[in-house]
Amino acid sequence: MKVKDGFLLRSFGGESIVVAVGEGSEDFNKLITLNSVGAFIFEKLRSETTRDELVNSIVEAYEVERPTAEKDADIFIEKLGEAGLLDD
Amino acid sequence: MIFRYKIADVVFDADIKYRYTYDIMKEYLVDDEPARFSIVLSDEDMAREKELSPHDLTEGMYESTAIYRKFIYELMDNYDAFFFHCSSIAVDNKAIMFTAVSGTGKSTHRRLWQKNYGKEVTIINDDKPIIRRIDGKYYVYGTPWRGKEALGENIRVEAEALCFLSRSEKNYIGEIETSEVIARTLNQTVRPKEPELMGKLLDLLDGFLTQVDCYDLRVNMKDEAARIAYNKIVKEKQ
Numbered sequence: 001m002k003v004k005d006g007f008l009l010r011s012f013g014g015e016s017i018v019v020a021v022g023e024g025s026e027d028f029n030k031l032i033t034l035n036s037v038g039a040f041i042f043e044k045l046r047s048e049t050t051r052d053e054l055v056n057s058i059v060e061a062y063e064v065e066r067p068t069a070e071k072d073a074d075i076f077i078e079k080l081g082e083a084g085l086l087d088d
Numbered sequence: 089m090i091f092r093y094k095i096a097d098v099v100f101d102a103d104i105k106y107r108y109t110y111d112i113m114k115e116y117l118v119d120d121e122p123a124r125f126s127i128v129l130s131d132e133d134m135a136r137e138k139e140l141s142p143h144d145l146t147e148g149m150y151e152s153t154a155i156y157r158k159f160i161y162e163l164m165d166n167y168d169a170f171f172f173h174c175s176s177i178a179v180d181n182k183a184i185m186f187t188a189v190s191g192t193g194k195s196t197h198r199r200l201w202q203k204n205y206g207k208e209v210t211i212i213n214d215d216k217p218i219i220r221r222i223d224g225k226y227y228v229y230g231t232p233w234r235g236k237e238a239l240g241e242n243i244r245v246e247a248e249a250l251c252f253l254s255r256s257e258k259n260y261i262g263e264i265e266t267s268e269v270i271a272r273t274l275n276q277t278v279r280p281k282e283p284e285l286m287g288k289l290l291d292l293l294d295g296f297l298t299q300v301d302c303y304d305l306r307v308n309m310k311d312e313a314a315r316i317a318y319n320k321i322v323k324e325k326q
């Protein structure tokens with residue numbers, strides 16, 4: 001899976017936010033804030049990545065146990081999916 | 089006809105067709121400085137403005153907002169500046185801004201400050217000032233686009249306080265974390281579609297929120313509303 005084009009990840013007001021750019025960006029319902037793991041996952045999903053690859057990179061980057069990384073990955077995949085940011 | 093203007097310390101030429109636009113912009117005319125760029129509206133620019141406007145306006149009003157839109161994008165791209173929808177006043181040469189969605193009562197609250205602290209208050213711009221970053225500091229600039237009552241001056245004042253205004257029966261003011269006002273800030277500006285420009289705008293806004301003191305200001309229409317805000321923003325800082 002990967003995130004769609006047309007979104008920008010930015011540090012803003014002490015948070016990481018995702019905003020829509022291009023067509024549809026004038027409607028601001030798509031503002032999403034992410035914590036640092038969320039922002040990390042968003043960046044990884046800029047290119048095609050499987051859930052397994054994602055979990056591996058979280059384990060590596062954050063030095064966490066695999067179940068924790070899996071939980072993080074699932075939470076954010078769901079969040080990004082619900083917001084309509086993911087291409088299947 | 090082409091006229092030369094200086095707004096937010098940026099000199100530019102604009103091709104003006106309507107008397108309305110000429111009149112509101114005339115305080116900003118200059119003649120002895122070189123222009124950095126020119127604004128010439130196309131038919132498409134005018135048509136787009138009509139499409140975006142929620143009300144039926146005169147051709148002159150469409151022209152003036154279309155010019156403002158082009159000006160703002162040019163400034164965002166090359167002059168570290170952005171548009172911010174707020175009523176802004178200067179007290180003691182420091183800018184205090186009241187921002188909220190239209191209809192909340194920005195101008196009403198500003199009027200209470202004038203009523204209670206009239207001698208100290210200068211209106212920078214009652215509706216559509218420009219904020220510009222110069223050498224790391226943020227300044228609020230008066231513009232010709234000044235809201236319904238056409239209040240404001242051709243001045244610049246360093247940004248000090250930003251109040252996120254809402255209506256409430258009981259008056260309240262407290263400091264607020266920037267992380268809590270992200271959406272409310274982004275909704276008060278023109279957001280470009282181009283990713284690069286949007287990135288520039290977010291960087292500017294981020295620095296702006298860091299520099300200014302942000303307040304959650306909940307007010308009714310009584311004098312006390314201005315008093316608690318004044319005490320917190322002006323008096324406690326002295």
